[in-house]
Amino acid sequence: MAGHLSSGTHFLQGNEAIAEAAMIAGCRFFAGYPITPASEISEYLATHLPKIGGIMIQMEDEIASIGAIIGASWAGAKAMTATSGPGFSLMQENIGYAFMTETPCVVVDVQRSGPSTGQATKCAQGDVMQSRWGTHGDYASIVLSPNSVEEMFYLTIHAFNLAEQYRTPVILLADEIVAHMREQIHIPPAESIDIVNRRKPKTQEERFFGGEEVPPMPSIGEGHNVAVTGSTHDEFGRRFTADPGVHQNLVTRLVGKIRNNAELVMDFEAYNATDCEIGFITYGCTSRAAYEAIEMARNNGINAGLIRLKTLWPFPERIVQSMARNAKKIIVPEMNVQQLFFEVERATKGATEVIPVNKIGGGEMLTPEELYSQLKGSEN
């Protein structure tokens, strides 16, 4: 697998790190539509993907972009698209299609301030719930949340690996701040990076849509006569649009393959999480201020802790509960009007008080000082 950059230390923008990581993960097809603050991903791949035989095509809209990566994925390619809130909204129907047809692909949503056109160039974390519940019907999603340029790199590779492993769309829920800042990152030698590829069927296998938790995935053009459909189908891909049992089996398995593996998908970083009196549950750009607030608290003798979620969905309930056992208060800072807060409250089941801290507009981050004063004010 080849990216554009050699291994070693580089100074990159978050969006460039996503694009570079995608190439290393094996992405050979990218389709996208210009949108701030995600366009640099398209631009980087337009320049570098053809050099390694890959294709970047700018489509007529975001609906076409996700359509094209679904087609490319069934043609055997690892494929990605990248967008922001408005485009992410347009993609939702086909995200459901990718989930239903078990099409591995990566969708990057670099969050900006909404709803609607909102403050198009400003940062926000308003798509947390859309990334979970954006399409219609019963489904489960895998959503990753990076908080640094280096993590943009690693979670993009992880997103491809999870997509291939579970045969499902994976969403990299970035935000404008992490996407546009520049940081030093270390790209390890290619051979030290774990890359997962989809399991292909053996010659006589025919059950591409069931029979096991994650069935093998054929490519079109390889003689399997695979029939892909977004309608309810059995394990052979045969359409059953009236049989309740077939629908129940299919959707239960599709949701189950993510829910049942939540522990394996779950990724987080913790500091003094299980023994603290007051803790943060944080993610994305906001977590950067939370780390600093913890530092200030420690210097002032406050027993504070932190859990930073790298996996937002499936929601890592167990780790949140581990903090709730001892902490008297849990603070959930977000650049939205309470989205993950309700999920934390649900998971803690009243074991502790959960306090939302929210800031929206102008792309202004919650500052370390603001978060520290919340910690201090919540101390007694």
Place this chain on the structure above:
Amino acid sequence: MEMPFSSGNYLRGVPFPFCAGCGGTTVANVFLRAVHELGHRNLQGFVFCSGIGCSSWIPSPHFKADSIHTTHGRSIPVATGVKLMRPNLNVVVFGGDGDIVGIGLGHLIHAARRNLDVTVIMVNNMIYGMTGGQVAPTTPQEVKTSTTPYGGFERPLDAVSLVASAGASYAARVTTAHIQQLKGTIKKALKTKGFSFIEVVSQCPTAYGRRAGFKNAGEMLHWMRDHSISIREAQKLSENEVKGKIVIGDFVDRKLPTLTERIQSTIKKASKDGPD
């Protein structure tokens, strides 16, 4: 020696869901015979993409081939991803007028503009048939539908002219009343390098015919036969004289660089002297 046509080489044996007299079955039949006459003994090497609507059921799940039955209107974007990653496959899109020039119109124009090397066969029954006879972008203005009970107030779209002007290699219109011409047109489209588009005007006795005053499918076929004129004839007539007629034939048939060729040359250029 010429092998006789056998549907078993091309069909899975799943019964088609179409109403009695539907033109969809005709299109499926003629398509497979065209494929047979081009020397394909089966559908290996083909992939079919379709959207939502009656005509999207022509290939999937009936053809014994790879097929992707996509969301409504999005078959062409999916076909784009397939073709770009597997340029050696014959990618064929089937869809109705609602799918291709209603909800999916933008994708059609852009595919034609790119001269994407796929074949799109649009079965135009002039109505939303599967959902119960609502007005389509192709419905003649005077016809009453379930959502235009007083008659329509919009003009129908000329999809073939649109595709031709957008830059496709091949664009043609034919009807299900012209079986031999339909077969020839499909063969030509499949052999075309670049974007090929066929609009097949087709009868929907259930949702369209009874609203437009036809007793049965046979009457509709006679009407289509009697009201069609070739594009060559049409070019000699005034706009008024052509009104109400179905203009059939090849609107464009030309050699143009294809999207695949252009992308391959970009890859060659980038891998040799990439912009740094």
